[in-house]
Amino acid sequence: MLFTACGGENGKNTESQANSGQEKAADQSSETTNTDRQEAAEKESGKAKNKGVAAPDFTLKDMNGEEVSLSSLQGKKVYLKFWASWCPPCRKSMPSLGELAAEERDFEIYTIVAPGFSGEQSAEDFKSWYDEQGYSKDIPVLFDETGEVMQAYRISAFPTNAFIGSDGVLVSIMAGATGKEFIKEKMEDIQ
DSSP, X not given: OOOOOXXXXXXXXXXXXXXXXXXXXXXXXXXXXXXXXXXXXXXXXXXXXXXXXXXXXXXXXXXXXXXXXXXXXXXXXXEEEEOOTTOHHHHHHHHHHHHHHHSOOSEEEEEEEOTTSTTOOOHHHHHHHHHHHTOOXXXXXXXXXXXXXXHHTTOOSSSEEEEEOTTSEEEEEEESOOOHHHHHHHHHTOO
């Protein structure tokens, strides 16, 4: 069975209504094309703004006790990996992340663990464990010792990846293990 419907007086479209509809469609098509062109030009010129929300700022200490804040990285793209030492997919992806961290790239890499939260060991035990694993020293590990950063980013699974633009916008956050090629491709699409 086929149903069709038409508008207008007594079920008939008037010529002015048809022309009006065509003009609206042409205007919308023109606006879309102009917007697409403008976005492409902005992206090419480096002026494009990322779509998303402001990434929650934080100040955390790394394994050497040095403070790192997200706001101090303004103007740089940032990849964050939230993970735990007890998580097999997290551990399995660390060598690939170490390779990426050793390469020349146009973004910063940080990993975040929460000692004492979500089953994670203490900061001191984690440091010893990390050294025993032989993971790359090129991967900065930050300690979220209060669990507040994990909450701010709404981390509910490990690993979780956060992709942040140079403008401080959280462009994407996704759970699951990722390889270095995926991370590189994702970061290339971010301004």
